[in-house]
Amino acid sequence: MASIDTGGGDSGHKKPGVKKAKKLSTRVDMTPMVDLGFLLITFFIFTTTMSTPTTMGLNMPKKTDKPNEQTEAKESGALTIMLGKGDKVYYYEGKLDAAASGFKTTTFKGIRDVIINKRKQVMANHRHDATCKQIQEDAKAAGDLNWQNACLDKDMMVIIKPNDEATYKNTVDILDEMTINGVTRFAMVDIFPVENDLIKITENNGAK
């Protein structure tokens, strides 16, 4: 570190015996400044590469009122996810029955396990049929290395229904979960009044 050198002034002095005021020479060590400089450089290297925003693609289907053109969702493979306020997630599998016994509540962390389990279940129950060949051809053409298994989750369909109090972040997070868990078939539609009522009831029950 910094040191004060007092003895160095005397060497090379021609007249011995003459008293001279000792010269103080201060030498400051530059190493900490260089360290700080490199730290700042490293900071800038990392921040310039990370600042480009990324994009997430979203494709919506054409709206048709003709029932035969609408995509059919198989009840055994359907998972409906509803988003409410306060980052709450509600879901049920298949069709909602009159008693709403299948209506469950969870959080964003919990929904990932639900999706994974449902996907495993659908893949285990998979039965090979005529449409499989086309799906495998498409996957092969798209360059999917795992195309033979592309058909296994063809029955899985996730229906996402955000209600009016869900935020954009919730929507993007759920779409992210689709990508993370490898769900290829999903749709974002309007929520049914029945479902919205169920959400309101659950919120009120939770508030008590």
Added chain:
Amino acid sequence: MTPFVDVAFLILSFFMLATKFKPPAPVEITTPYSVSSKELEQKNAMLIEMDKLGRVFFTMQVEKQEDNELKRSMINSLNKSRNLGLGPAEVEAFVKNPTVGVPFSKLKNYLDLSEEQKKGYETKMEGIPVLDSTDNQLIYWVGETKKAFGGTELNVMVKGDNNTKYPVFKQIIEALRKNDLFKYKLITSPEATPTGTELYKTRGK
């Protein structure tokens, strides 16, 4: 030791100058995180932004300076179809700064403002009205832009804040749907892939 310091400061200055500045955005938007890894491209695009208060802003982006003519034709066409009463000065103001966040009734006044006045006006801007489904003004903005770009490849980008409520997003999708646009890109901030999931396995290969 001194040359060391010199080199360090030279590299530091380079990086400080090389960081790209964000284009002046009228409003603060915090985008949500996403694991998507597709990069944002700078092509001919229309950018629809929504902030946390639910205000909607529309920007028409062109890749090359020569294509500024397209912006001119778009605003002129919109002027005719919606009877906005815009003069040549206002048209040029739009071409210079193609971001709009006001309803049609206030558009002429907004384009008349100078640069400094526009900066002060930002907090007062109410955004393009979309929530009323009978008068979703975004439909017209999107429609005219699509027409102006002819048949060329057009990116539709949607940038939303974390706390924007879903109905605003739904109305934006409606406006795009009514113009037969079904593929869009949502702008998000990058996030690491969670370990042990399907995506992690696919990306790892």
